[in-house]
Amino acid sequence: MIEVNEVSKYFGEKKVLKQISTVFEEGKVNLIIGRSGSGKTVLMKCLVGLLFPEEGAVLYDGRDFHRLSADAKKMLRSEMGMVFQGAALFDSLTIQENVMFPINMLQKDKSDEEKLERVNLCLKRVDLQNANNLYPAELSGGMKKRAAIARAIACNPKYLFCDEPNSGLDPKTALIIDQLIIEITHEYGITTIVNTHDINSVITIGESISFIYEGNMEWRGNKDNVLISDNELLNDFIFAQPLTQKIRDLS
Amino acid sequence: MIKILEIIGEYFLFLWRVFSRPEKWHEFFKKLIYEMNAMGVGSLLIVSIVAITMGSVITIQTALQIESSWVPAWTVGFTVRTSVIMELCPTIISLLLVGNLGSRITSEIGSMRVTEQIDALEVMGINSASFLVLPKIIASLIVNPILIVISIFFALLGGYVTVLLTGVVSAFDFIDGLTSFFRMYDVYYALTKTFVFAFVISTVCSFYGYRIEGGALELGEANTKGIVVASFVVLVLNLVITQIML
Numbered sequence: 500m501i502e503v504n505e506v507s508k509y510f511g512e513k514k515v516l517k518q519i520s521t522v523f524e525e526g527k528v529n530l531i532i533g534r535s536g537s538g539k540t541v542l543m544k545c546l547v548g549l550l551f552p553e554e555g556a557v558l559y560d561g562r563d564f565h566r567l568s569a570d571a572k573k574m575l576r577s578e579m580g581m582v583f584q585g586a587a588l589f590d591s592l593t594i595q596e597n598v599m600f601p602i603n604m605l606q607k608d609k610s611d612e613e614k615l616e617r618v619n620l621c622l623k624r625v626d627l628q629n630a631n632n633l634y635p636a637e638l639s640g641g642m643k644k645r646a647a648i649a650r651a652i653a654c655n656p657k658y659l660f661c662d663e664p665n666s667g668l669d670p671k672t673a674l675i676i677d678q679l680i681i682e683i684t685h686e687y688g689i690t691t692i693v694n695t696h697d698i699n700s701v702i703t704i705g706e707s708i709s710f711i712y713e714g715n716m717e718w719r720g721n722k723d724n725v726l727i728s729d730n731e732l733l734n735d736f737i738f739a740q741p742l743t744q745k746i747r748d749l750s
Numbered sequence: 751m752i753k754i755l756e757i758i759g760e761y762f763l764f765l766w767r768v769f770s771r772p773e774k775w776h777e778f779f780k781k782l783i784y785e786m787n788a789m790g791v792g793s794l795l796i797v798s799i800v801a802i803t804m805g806s807v808i809t810i811q812t813a814l815q816i817e818s819s820w821v822p823a824w825t826v827g828f829t830v831r832t833s834v835i836m837e838l839c840p841t842i843i844s845l846l847l848v849g850n851l852g853s854r855i856t857s858e859i860g861s862m863r864v865t866e867q868i869d870a871l872e873v874m875g876i877n878s879a880s881f882l883v884l885p886k887i888i889a890s891l892i893v894n895p896i897l898i899v900i901s902i903f904f905a906l907l908g909g910y911v912t913v914l915l916t917g918v919v920s921a922f923d924f925i926d927g928l929t930s931f932f933r934m935y936d937v938y939y940a941l942t943k944t945f946v947f948a949f950v951i952s953t954v955c956s957f958y959g960y961r962i963e964g965g966a967l968e969l970g971e972a973n974t975k976g977i978v979v980a981s982f983v984v985l986v987l988n989l990v991i992t993q994i995m996l
Contacts (some may be wrong), residue, residue, distance in 0.1 A: 539900060544869075545837065547873050548872070548873070549869055549873065572873040572875070574875075576873065576874065576875030577874075577875055579873060581870065581873045583866040584866070585865055585866055587865060587866040587867050587869065588867075589867055589870075600874075601874050603774070604773055604774060604777070604874060604876055605874065605875070606775070612885065660873075704970060
């Protein structure tokens, strides 16, 4: 379980996160939703240690991440996997080498055969078994995201972070990525945190949802009650598109 | 002024992160070999062409400037050799390498920053500064002096070919000048400058690539800044080293 306790983050004078508190539940897909610029990505960067919050704490099973020693922090990071918005695959490496990379760097005791076996298993899991020797530039957007997921799960992470995994993808491919995320979460018992503003993701994989508005934690719930909430700001966000408005009016 | 001091402070903090023990020596050496190949082979042609033309021009200019019966003919070869070893190759070729290697380093690291590849390394718990930059610095410290030595050879060869083709001075006198009053200290001086310049080029350009925030526009700006600052520092240090060593 990941607990976020009163986390605040400033950029100069501007307070981007305002004493955010929430809990990301173990073994579930936890969504952070909100409009662009609401602070979702900043919160995720604070969670994985790319940004240091000025106030508050991020607790991983009780361990205060930002106040751990360098070695303990490194150990905790080896339990994390992350899928970036643009996939962030290493351009100069093939897909096989990309997935092999974290194993090579973090699991030094494994033999080459074991590493290759793990890579092939991960690539098969994301349905990229024939892409070993391709370079990221040769893949489509959806394939890149799947390769990034394969790299993120290569070291059997306990926590999986996905920053806007559906951005730039068509609805069908986005659905495949969502399905993959929820399957992997349950299959490996991972605590997954997904940063998104895709309403389809909200209602399909949102086992736990935190809604952020202008740096404040506005609402917490799940996919079952997100559509029937009486929170105005949440409703403005969820029913912003004509299609969702129409569905609401019809129902 | 405070902004400049801030950037200098940031640069030294960056170096502190870069000079830490590599995560995995095997990966480090793999990257080092890759960088040495990319830097050395990639720059060899342009360095050779510039050195040959520089040697040719300096030979013709020197011959025309000291065209007098009072000055012995071997002076042309002697002056060409001295200026090529002590100043032209270490400084001009290093400035060329700022543009060639420096912009390559800034672009590569900068685009990795923009596309979140550096963040991906950090999330894995890898010291990205050390992992990406240290092999580039070491490769530059090995490759740049080799390139400078090669450029000295080509510059002198260019001068010799020019003498043969134009006859501004006899080939015998030119060779006589090249081999007269040779001091090994001049070569040490040139290589010392080259080492310092190589360090400046690789670290300054890496620093500007590493600290990019934004996208393609900022990448272009960082590239220009990296080249301008590295060139400026090379020129200032050239003056300082010359004052100290000569």
